Amino acid sequence: MPSYALLFEYDGTPFVGWQRQATGLSVQQVLEEAAAHLNGGEVPTVIAAGRTDAGVHAEGQVAQVTLAGDLPPERVREALNFHTKPHPIAVLGAAVMPEDWSARFSAIGRAYRFRILNRRARPALDLGRVWHVQRRLDAAAMHEAAQGLLGKHDFSAYRATACQAKSPLRTLDRLDVARLGDEVVITAAARAFLHHQVRNMVGTLVEVGMGRRPVSWPRSVLEGRDRGRAGQTAPPEGLVLTGVRYPEAIDWR
Amino acid sequence: MPSYALLFEYDGTPFVGWQRQATGLSVQQVLEEAAAHLNGGEVPTVIAAGRTDAGVHAEGQVAQVTLAGDLPPERVREALNFHTKPHPIAVLGAAVMPEDWSARFSAIGRAYRFRILNRRARPALDLGRVWHVQRRLDAAAMHEAAQGLLGKHDFSAYRATACQAKSPLRTLDRLDVARLGDEVVITAAARAFLHHQVRNMVGTLVEVGMGRRPVSWPRSVLEGRDRGRAGQTAPPEGLVLTGVRYPEAIDWR
Structure with missing residues (x-):
């Protein structure tokens, strides 16, 4: 078999x-x-x-x-x-x-991309592929805030209530935020993620991008370990699982 | 008014x-x-x-x-x-x-992009946005062939039968072909295009990319001025009008 x-x-x-x-x-x-x-x-x-x-x-x-x-x-x-x-x-x-x-x-690595369409007009070509945020986002501030989440932490604050993982400990290897024209693109990489972790981190970073919260806030939410303190769960349609890594090279045919 | x-x-x-x-x-x-x-x-x-x-x-x-x-x-x-x-x-x-x-x-310029998904598997994420071509394309050969179409010519060979333009003369400013992973992307720019001109040029270049025709062929088709000699009209879903240029800057609000 x-x-x-x-x-x-x-x-x-x-x-x-x-x-x-x-x-x-x-x-x-x-x-x-x-x-x-x-x-x-x-x-x-x-x-x-x-x-x-x-x-x-x-x-x-x-x-x-x-x-x-x-x-x-x-x-x-x-x-x-x-x-x-x-x-x-x-x-x-x-x-x-x-x-x-x-x-x-x-699997030793999973990578995701989250796309935010950051403009007044609703999406036409990218409907169903982006989160539409009308208010102008400061991507540089979001990126700086994101760096405070890197490393091994208890990510309870960014975990869905329904998450079935035994441990809330995860090691976040990369969380980059960059503006590409009208888009703000977030890329995340880790060995593994908790349920809703990427979407909750994105929703929290957007609060910083809108200027409602300081750059230090996502880190202090992390340290609080309380899901109730983080931002909203970003909608699913912006998220793409871009790849999975394994220790050995796989001979794809 | x-x-x-x-x-x-x-x-x-x-x-x-x-x-x-x-x-x-x-x-x-x-x-x-x-x-x-x-x-x-x-x-x-x-x-x-x-x-x-x-x-x-x-x-x-x-x-x-x-x-x-x-x-x-x-x-x-x-x-x-x-x-x-x-x-x-x-x-x-x-x-x-x-x-x-x-x-x-x-308008003094129109720009188009045409995307070809060049892999075995049919498109899932880009369904309706790409032309699916399974046979491996030589993008470098396509690019070289495309350069033979630049400049002011009678584009009758690349014009739809239904084209209503008075003159078949057009000046092609740019026709670039580049591979981006599994995609072959064609970008075209001109003051104006004839009906189906971009899609007919793409269909003709693909014949070169598949190795069925030599790099010189799209140019000789152009010179023949006979629509019957060119390749197939590439399907519409790969084509995007990316922009229109005007002499004055427009104050978009």
Whole structure:
């Protein structure tokens, strides 16, 4: 029973999120039902490196699936792309992995991008891909504030109430904020994130960007460890899982 | 009766194109019906700098409209953004213009971008925004071939049969082809373009990129002045009107 890694992108708009739910169609369900065609009709379990919420997109999500037959990875990729139609999911690569490899637990890094459209007019071309903030943001102040969150901390203040992680300790490796014309783009990297951590950090940094809070505030929220003190959870549509890192190079086909 | 310039973006996917047509909803119709709310209910004519086809997008389209009342441009912008809802059109700016100014005839430059997604897997995140070409393209060869089209020429070979321009003479100022990861991006600039000119040039350059035709071919097609000899018309969804230039600086509000 060979184990495959899958590298794929999706538009999160029409899905209830990565994870299977009774309330609607998930990315996991579409992939598992597509994989069943390669598994003698039996629906296998597909496990992702990062479980994204409803509306969150992915450019470089990684998942694993074990199939009954020995298929070349190119075949797995092509067949999944055929059977996931017409849903906005595209498998970019597949690879045969050792039995002890885990998409989730072997990952040593996850990276996200969050896009804010910072202008008066609502988004037309980027509808569903950005958070629209009309008030002018000071991206330099947001970046400076973000640097106070780097390193290993108890991120309880930036954690969703529903977060199932055993420990609130996480090590934030990168949190950059930059202005690109009308956009303010936040890039975040860590070994792993808590549930809603990126969106809560973004919502908190935006308070600084609007001038409502000082640059030191996101750090003091962190130290308070109290979710009630942080800014709002930024909306999901601005968020994209851009990539997952593993210690070994994966031979994507 | 003040004349206003409008700067706006739109997602071309749901429209029959810029121009009003009996067959469906156009960008022009949505804008004109929105402008009627500022014009005592009378539907004014909105004239665009570049009439885009169905499925073609715009990041920086410019148009003009004459309204009965004297309104500050900020008000025109905000009201149009309100009344164009929920259509994917966003007015980025408005300006009061002299009576002899024409969005179409005063323009001295138009710029387009065409995006090709060049990979095996179909697009998920960029569905409707790219032309999907699976076979690997040689972007450097395409760029070299494109340089043979620069300058003032009779572009009959790259013109749509339906093109209404009086003269097939156009001066192509820029036609760059560059690879950005999985994408091949073509940028084109000229004072004006013939109908389908960009898409026909892209379709022809792709033949070179696939190695089916030599680098010299697009130039020899140009010299043949015969539409039948050029490559296919690239699909509309990869094309975006990125901007329109005027001799004077416009004070967008």
